[in-house]
Amino acid sequence: MLSGYVKNRNLSAARLLFDEMPQRDVVSWNTLLSGYAQNGYVDEAKEIFDFMPNKNSISWNGILAAFIQNGRFESARQLFETKSDWDIVSWNSMMAGYVRKKRLVDAKRLFERMPERDIVSWNTMISGYAQNGEMLEAHKLFEESPTQDVFTWTAMVSGYVQSGMLTEARRIFDKMPEINAVSWNTIIAGYTQCKRMDLARELFEAMPCQNISSWNTMITGYAQNGEITCARNLFDKMPQRDSISWAAIIAGYSQSGNSEEALCIFIEMMRDGENMNRSVFTCTLSTCADIAALELGKQVHGRLVKAGYEMGCFVGNALLKMYCKCGSIEESYDVFEGMPGKDLVTWNTMIIGYAKHGFGKEALRVFESMQVKGIQPDDVTMVGVLSACSHSGLVDIGTEYFQTMGQEYGITAKPQHYTCMIDLLGRAGCLEEARALMRNMPFEPDAATWGALLGASRMHGNTKLGEEAAEKIFEMEPDNSGMYVLLSNLYADLGRWSDVKKMRMFMRDKGVQKVPGYSWIEVQNKIHTFSVGDSVHPEKDRIYALLEYLDQRLKKEGYISATKMVLHDVEEEEKEHMLKYHSEKIAVAYGILTIPAGRPIRVIKNLRVCEDCHNAIKYISKIVGRLIILRDSTRFHHFNCGSCSCGDYW
DNA sequence: CTAGGGTTAG
Structure with missing residues (x-):
């Protein structure tokens, strides 16, 4: 009964039942403990562990594994030091923990210290070296190990794959005495990663034991090699899907520039009732970021909170980026502040986010506090810092950072x-x-x-x-x-x-093709796209009437449409005419008409904003008393009360 | 407790 609830992840029911049990043996305690541990409730697991009247080795293994698997490695290490009679499973867990932290020296020390070694111990050590590119060491241990099983062999294949040594990987693969689905998938992934989709396909067709992962490997492979249609074919054909399949196809469409299709598939997935995992959240948020679909992004954020995911790394970083790229820099900072486990990507995203919005001082402030926290900046950080200075005109500070980053942080200028x-x-x-x-x-x-x-x-x-x-x-x-x-x-x-x-x-x-300029704006969950001289939007009459009106007001405000600044993409006689109808202006006008007062108007343009529009929008923000946030191909412009956050400097 | 498939910053 208790184990049934735990298996179904119904932990509150499990707890109720547990509390009502007249008698509890060590098995019931362990069941609840592992239930908490496997669902990320480390503190609850620890509480149960501390209260247990008697503990066996399974209890000790359980709490140790709970720490290791939930990122509390330091607690695990301290616990491990408190006693010496660990059983071999715990020794192996602890070693795997070091391996995951890439602390191979510590892992090896443990490996040598442990009272006895089984095949899992050898495999853990071998795969540790293999995953970190130390194939010579891996090979040495492989030779030394008393026996090899399918794990050992697959770890070697995987290691050669990671190191890009496909011929060697294949040689090992062909020598394997026993092959399972994981081994096949490993070598197939190797071929997809070096763009040999033909060979990958051949093996995929030949393998006798395809599973979901094999299909997922192929889908990702096609998607990442630019063959999204092939990926889609497989996705449609596959007998069963899991959340990774959905994530793979969403990411595939997103990365091949078809964000709309990616989001359609995401919506289809929700209708399908598929569980969302971290990858789906991550790539969906990243897609929302690309096309600045703030409303949808916020809904995904809501689901994320409901699903109870911790804002750890990948998902949190994607969320942060979504708010940055949707022009919602304040919300981005809220997410940033609320993230418990900030990694280097988190800091870099925030710094670059501020930089692109023209908030150079804020970017530098984040950079300072990052150093206070003892996080080492990397080359990406410095790109963010320098571009923050550049976008805000902070010449001296930028020059200073550029000159000192070598000795200060050991970063060579790229x-x-x-x-x-x-x-x-x-x-x-x-x-x-x-x-x-x-x-x-x-x-x-x-x-x-x-x-x-x-x-x-x-x-x-x-x-x-x-x-x-x-x-x-x-x-x-x-x-x-x-x-x-x-x-x-x-x-x-x-x-x-x-x-x-x-x-x-x-x-x-x-024969150079000009990239056509267009702008878009999200209104009530729908993206409205405009191009130069747009005449297809159903509301075009109202839009143009507003533009006419604004034009009159602009002239009164002393604004002169500066034909000298005009335009790249039009013939001379069209100049004056075209100025009014530039896509960013049309989108802004539509935003004024549809977005409730008090809320910012967010417009995105695929190219750089034209100088004349930039000028006009400054005035418009003053005339209509609205905050207008424009994302162009290089940065953000916050227009407010007649001026822009870029300081006319972009 | 060990091997495979996915996702984040420029």
Whole structure:
């Protein structure tokens, strides 16, 4: 009876029954203990353990495993030191705990200290080395071990797979005296990871014992090799699915840029009644982040809270990113503060989030408190810190960090750091310094680096440098239409219309396709997308009427539509006309009409916001008294009371 | 207690 409740994870019923039992033997205590332990209730498990009148080795194993599996490794270690007559299962658990922490030296010490070793002890040690790329050590132990079973062999195969040594992995696999589904799945995953889907498929078809994991391996493999249609075929065909299958296909669609389909599948999954696991939460939240589906994201957040997941690492980080990328930086900070187990990704996400919103000071504050907490920053952190400085115009501080990060944190500057610095110096008008830094950097500049210089040249009207940068970029990335647009805008700024025209012809000759600009906004759970001069939206009359009205008000406020700033993507005669109808403006207008007063209007654009719209939206925020948050392809703009969080500096 | 499938920052 008690074990039935525990098996069904009905722990409150189990507890009630347990409390009413007239007599409890050690088995009943252990049953409840393991029930708590396996469902993450470590404190309850510990309480039961402490109250037990007598304990056997199963009880000791239970509490030790509870600590190890729920991330309380320090408690496990201390408990382990309190007595010496552990049974072999506990020794093995403890060793596995060290292995999971990648503390192989400690694991090995335990392995040598233990009174007797069984095959699990050997396997744990072998797989520990194998998983950490120490194949020589793994191989040595493999040879030394008295017997080998299917675990031992599979651990070796897995190790070679992880190290990318597929030929060796296959050699071992072919020698195995006994093969099970896990061994097959291991080698198949190896082939998918080195993009050999043909060989993976061959083995998948050949294996006699396919299980759900085999299908999941193949689905992930196809998805990650850009063959989402094949992935979908398998997903539709598979005899049974689990939550990992759903996570794999959702992530597949999301990563191949089809966020809408990913979210449709997520909704289908909920209708199907499938349980949600951490991966499903993680990749769904990440998809919401990509298309800034804040309403849906919040609903997923709600389900997450209901499901009672701890905000640990993966899920919490995805949630944090969702709020950041949906432009809801305050909520992001709430999530951040409430996360008990922050890891490096958590800190980096928050810093980068603030940086992209133009809140440089806040980003630096988080960076400071990260160091107070004793977390070592890595290269990604520094990209965030430098771009925070760059987006907020903090030249001196940024330069200081860049110069000291080597000795201070042991981080060698990568191309991205140089790009940040060139961006930082360039924006601040120090074009010569930026160019000099570029000459002195220990890498060949890539297109992104030249792009930063081109952007800065445009901002400060330096044609010579701009042309030089543009030329390099056209060589490296002839299809990068954004850069043609930048250079063409530089000419337009200076009124060099013949050069603008030349650029346009150049692009036509080269067959460069401009990426069409569009913007979208989420209203009542539905995404509304607008393109330039949109005329398909059912509410278009109201939208254009509002735009007309705003236009009149803008003129009264002293705003002059600056045709000199115009546009890359239109012919001259269309200029004045097109200004009104830029997608970001239309989306903002629609937001003003539909989003209740007092709530921010959040718009997303796939390209960089155009300068004229940026100006206009500043005024609009003042006229209508609304907070407008615009995410463009590089950062966020918070428009409020006539000014923008980017300080007109983006 | 040991082996496989998924998910987070730029």
